[in-house]
Amino acid sequence: MTAITNPEPARPSLQRTLANALIITRREVRDSFRDWRIIVPIIILTFFFPFLAQNVAASFSNFLEGFGAQIIGERTIPFLLMIVGFFPISISLVIALETFVGEKERRSLEPLLSTPLSNTELYIGKTLAAMIPPLLASFGGMVVYLLTLLGGELAWRPPAMLIVQIFILTIVQALVMVTGAVVVSSQTTSTRAANLLASFIIIPMALIINGESVIMFLAPDANSPNGIGALWAIAAGMMLVVLLLLRMGNAIFNREELLGRMIDQISLSGTLRKMGRYILATDEAGTPPRNLLDWYRRGIGLSLSRLRVPLFLSAAVFAAAFGVGMFVGTLPELRLPLPSATLFEAALTNLRQDNSVINNLFGSYLGSNIQRAYFTSVFTDSLRVLALGVILSTFSFGVAAFIVMPFTYVIAGYVLMQFLLAGYGTELFLTAFVPHNIVKIPVAILATAALFRLGAVVTRPPRSHTLGHAWIVAFGDMVKVSLGVVIPGLFVAALLEVTLTPWLLLNLLS
Amino acid sequence: MIETENLTKVFDDFLAVDRVTLRVNPGEVLAVLGPNGAGKTTTVRMLTSILAPTSGRAVVAGFDVVKQPEQVRAHVGVLTEQHGLYERMKGLEYLDFFGEVYRVPKQTRRERATNLMKRFGLEDAMHRRVGDYSKGMKQKLALVRALLHNPPVLLLDEPTSAMDPLSAKQVRDAIIELQRDERTFLITTHNLAEAQQLANQIAIIRHGRIIALGTFDELAQQFGGETIVEMRVDGTLNGAAKDFADLITVVDQTEDALYFRTPSPRQTNPDVLARAVGLGLRVVTLSQKKQSLEDIYLQVVKEDETHDRHHQP
Known part of the structure; x- marks a missing residue:
């Protein structure tokens, strides 16, 4: 030898x-x-x-x-x-x-x-x-x-x-x-x-x-x-x-x-148990919370700490979406043929002088069944978008997460640009946009981050995790922030959108 | 050298290896024994940097298995439980491929492969397809593959399980020769006689945990209990066993032999012999019955099972 x-x-x-x-x-x-x-x-x-x-x-x-x-x-x-x-x-x-x-x-x-x-x-x-x-x-x-x-x-x-x-x-x-x-x-x-x-x-x-x-x-x-x-x-x-x-x-x-990986068999009950464990987890070891407050404090805190990078990316994408919307709005072939600023101001002045139109419009809306139906529609639409995001994100390695929710803000940017180019100023836009979006935008950024991670985690699971385990942890985080923050946030945003925003518009216009 | 400290591996919720701590010095052979599924293969895989430990640490050939996995694998020769050969390749071609992977220079790997194949009696099979090899030949080829890059540490999973007695002896001789060459061996085996013959240290592993570790003598002392002595007479005992009751504990007897247990043969045996002579028995031999590793292994596992039963919730 x-x-x-x-x-x-x-x-x-x-x-x-x-x-x-x-x-x-x-x-x-x-x-x-x-x-x-x-x-x-x-x-x-x-x-x-x-x-x-x-x-x-x-x-x-x-x-x-x-x-x-x-x-x-x-x-x-x-x-x-x-x-x-x-x-x-x-x-x-x-x-x-x-x-x-x-x-x-x-x-x-x-x-x-x-x-x-x-x-x-x-x-x-x-x-x-x-x-x-x-x-x-x-x-x-x-x-x-x-x-x-x-x-x-x-x-x-x-x-x-x-x-x-x-x-x-x-x-x-x-x-x-x-x-x-x-x-x-x-x-x-x-x-x-x-x-x-x-x-x-x-x-x-x-x-x-x-x-x-x-x-x-x-x-x-x-x-x-x-x-x-x-x-x-x-x-x-x-x-x-x-x-x-x-x-x-x-x-x-x-x-x-x-x-x-030793076996191909999927244990559905085991997987569900594991998902439940990571939805409740308050630390990396999966320790369950002592109570609801503990779950909010440590459980969601843990998920948010894992979502740091996606949150940063998500915020950047939302800002970019708004910017893209504004840029698209400047393209001559895509500009809306809005009335001139003079006509707009005149119309506003007329509305303010004759409150009856606005009062009738909002009077028949505020507190009515239409408002309640509108609330249901806004909230369920938000939930549908969230559900769609889960599915699309999972099958697109997270790419769809950056399209589903941020797309709305492309439209918002585009509308703002039309208002600016027509010389309407920002007052009307901000009144109609800001009140409920103060809640909705952070919530949407968080949801997008969680959805992105859900899809993207399979492309590079953490070193110590198997692919399946990494996905289940990401899924747990997504459900956790959805139940704890996103869905309540969307509820509040929908509530503001159908109550506070119209009321502020009423005050602005009348 | 192999050194581990609280090496642990958990697969999801299954604890495969539980805080294994051991040390094998250069020139030593550690035999790891244990039932199937005890965690032997997982331990070997961690020592080869194929699986990452969940916790604990291990250093193999001077390299950390987590921080320097490629260096670890470059300095370890592994014989896996399933030999997993490429059956469409020829023997020498197969070794040449692995030699290249281990970055052994072309000329060296050719020479080494040829020499090792000759050493293990595979010279006639060098240019034959591996698929045509017998089971024992495949095992020898896999062993040659493990030795090809001249590793200082060898991890061998059942190195002679499929071999005929002659081939198995060739492999054991090779291990002894390599041991003299300061190689470190970790061998997992169910062949207790082989383990007893080759190993400087023996580890018995169960449910991922080392339940006994030491030299054969240490284990025999720890788990073998009192010495059993055989007294063989010329003729028959004729029920003489009862006449020794005050001196010894008789554990078994045949027509011409008496087996007794004693905590101190040095003190007891002369008295027993004197009594036998006094009774007119013609004593032919009075010898200590040698304990086998099998006795010790079974005793260790039995004790651990009893311990488990008593500590089950």
């Missing part, structure tokens, strides 16, 4: 990360190419399917030409190019599930996790390995298809940018599937469970492909040298999803998450 020696010193960080990741990639790719279950579909889809697609395209074009509908045939050609590219990359999902969960199931992951490779190196290495063979097959298939089209009876000359777009979309779709598969893999211990969960990836992808095909048929800029605008938007949107999934994957592809 040889004497103890230390391994050679580590290479510089970035170089080392890539070099180590590529060790994994090389092995995995070699392994994939030894698996006939991967090789056979790749060969068929690369070398035979494009010919089939070309025949379909030619037959379809010829058939439609007989009815004078060549345009449909022509627009089928790029769609088929995308399909020729998509079929092989769908294998990337299979490879990704295989390399991540398959290894876990065969227990070959643990020796790899026992090596000095970092989580990021393993993640990059395996992600590349899942993407490279299918992407090569995909590009190969598309090139074969294009060559058969260029040299075949159709002699198709596609817009170059459309080809570029299809290649980009293919890469982005592969990235979405692989990065999504990593997330799925980390939450399962068997390929069976992973394959079931993979429908959460493949179904949205199929819908996107459907959407892209419709766009290719119907887009008014289908022959533009700059490509189809809507496809660029889809590619950009999917890239954003990829970035979020990459961030999430890198955060949850860790040894703790991979080996700490």
Whole structure:
């Protein structure tokens, strides 16, 4: 036996990360190419399917030409190019599930996790390995298809940018599937469970492909040298999803998450119990409160301390939303055709001189059933927005939280700008806006922060928490601040909006 | 060296490892024994920096498992419970891959892999697909993988469980040789004879907690109770056991042997021998019955179970 020696010193960080990741990639790719279950579909889809697609395209074009509908045939050609590219990359999902969960199931992951490779190196290495063979097959298939089209009876000359777009979309779709598969893999211990969960990836992808095909048929800029605008938007949107999934994957592809999770079964009662515990928790250990006051003081205090950064972001987004609204309001094409300031002042003077109009208007409103109904409507609308925010935020990694509630304030900013540009001053706007928003804005900022954290926490759970645990803690915080602060706050704001605000307006106008 | 202090791991609400404190010096072997699910694998995973401790600390090969996980893994060789080999790769190719991951220079890893494969009788299987290996060969290959980067600390989970007696002896010999080379070993095993043969220290773990720790002699002294002595005679005892009642506590007897318990053999045995001679018995041997690790292990677990029963709410 040889004497103890230390391994050679580590290479510089970035170089080392890539070099180590590529060790994994090389092995995995070699392994994939030894698996006939991967090789056979790749060969068929690369070398035979494009010919089939070309025949379909030619037959379809010829058939439609007989009815004078060549345009449909022509627009089928790029769609088929995308399909020729998509079929092989769908294998990337299979490879990704295989390399991540398959290894876990065969227990070959643990020796790899026992090596000095970092989580990021393993993640990059395996992600590349899942993407490279299918992407090569995909590009190969598309090139074969294009060559058969260029040299075949159709002699198709596609817009170059459309080809570029299809290649980009293919890469982005592969990235979405692989990065999504990593997330799925980390939450399962068997390929069976992973394959079931993979429908959460493949179904949205199929819908996107459907959407892209419709766009290719119907887009008014289908022959533009700059490509189809809507496809660029889809590619950009999917890239954003990829970035979020990459961030999430890198955060949850860790040894703790991979080996700490022993079973796939979800214990509903256990999960509910845990949720309840974190809704009541007054400290990190989940200690229940002594009484309601203790829950408010320590429990909500704890949640607020966890929401510090989201609160800051949320406040910035609200301010930005108002600013954006004001900016949009300055755009000439979006300005409202309001009466001039002189007319407005005259109208106000008339209203003040003849109180009967205003008094009748508010007199029939204040204390009436309309006011009560208005209160119910305002409050329940706020609750609906909150509920919508919970759902959308959860499925959008928190992005939707910054749209749902702040959007109202884009409109408010826009209205203020119209008033200012028309020369009405700020008095009317502030009277109608400020009284109830003094309560509503802080509450909305808090709700947005909690909703953002609820969605975003899965993209980077705290180091010591599993993904599920981190989400449950965030959910507990969200419910806690909602029950303790947001909902009572919205109630008070709705009450002010239907009572104090109209009363102040009445006083201003009469 | 391996050193842990109150090492604890909690999975959600399950306490897997409970305040484990131990120290294994260079050149020592610690055998960790315990029933399935006792927390042995979780402890090994924490010592490999695969799982982060919930609390407590551990230093392996001079590196903190939480603060320096990559250095820990670079200096540890691990044989996992499930060997998890890449079955489509060839033996040598498999080792080359892991050698590269451990940043062992190409030439060195080739030489080491070849030598180690020869050392464990795998020279004919170097270029064969791992999937075609027998269970024992796979275990040996996994062990070679653990040794390939020449680590100062080795964590071996059931190192000989799937091996035939000859292969198991090869592995035990290798462990003894590496031990002389100042390597530190932590071995988890159900093979108590092997643990007794190899280990300088033995830890018995149950419900994540170390319930006994020490050398074999220390454990024997602590848990083995009074010494049991065997007196074998030529011929039959003919019910002579009752004649020794005032000297010793007879625990068992056969036709030609008497087993008795004594707190002090040095004082009791000469009296017993004199009495036997006086009774006309022809004593062939008077020997202390050796306790096995199995006896001690069963005793330790039994005592802990009794303790649990008495302390259950």
